[in-house]
Amino acid sequence: MALHEAPLLFRFEHDSSENLTFIPMCVRFNLDRFGLRISLAQWQLLPYEDRRLLACFPVDEDAEIEPNFDHALFEMMRTHANVEPEWFAAEEAPAWRDVNHVPAGLAHQAQLANLREPGLEDWAQLAPFQRYVLAKLARKPEANHDFVPAMREFGLAVPR
Template sequence: MKKVIEPSEFINLKGIEYFNFEEDFMEDNVRCIPMIVRFKMDAVGIKLKLAEWSKFNAYERVELAIKPIPNSTALNEYHNYLVGLIKKYTDNEATIIAVDKSPAWRELNQIQPILKEKLQELDLHISINQWKNLSDIQRFVLLKLCRPGHENKNFPKAMLEFGLS
């Protein structure tokens, strides 16, 4: 008997960019970390493991998705909140990563080579205008999904959802 997977707590959440293709993000029967949270984790320099994420309660996961990070104070608060959750549930220290001060998704005047390669591989194309018109999180998502070792089956779904194919 096939297990019925309930929709995530993010599907109808107001105030965040959450994508339909993310409903397919499952690993070991655990719903994966949404792109909006991954985006924020990169901004605050924390790598969150799926095993850690799975221990957080629904309220905490939603809080991580909706908590805004518009300035350095908010980034600091987000960082500390996430570090606290990891410590609370795992008794481990958070995995700290370097924060990229010039992330590739912020570059509007060129499409990154890794993305060009993925597009070429799938016989797809994005104009520089289309790239510029995407939101920050959409550009982030496309770059994340085209990296080697990532589950690339969601890349074409994201392209379609973003109106690019």
């Protein structure tokens, strides 16, 4: 699969990620997919064009389709930050892949936002990348400022 022509950003990310100052969800997805971790400070050391290129990689789980994200990231980090990304063991069965169970963090974030928790049918109908985004935004106990805009964008922002 070829790179996208433009960075893959959700509408809710445009304010925070349009200039790629912050790590967009598409890059976070690929970092998690490959088991790589970089800090925000390291991300911001990369030139804009490198950040833009990384945000154009597909968000597909099939590592055979686009195995060059990790190679590109390593080269960019070595060249511009004189560091390498940190490795971690990627989850083999992350909660967002399971269409038969809504992650508990979503219920908690929905409660904090006074929204109805997404039902199993809602969850199963989301694209895998959308499920990843919601699970990622709902992983911490405090309210996430992007959770409600993401729920709204995905058609799930229903008041309780």
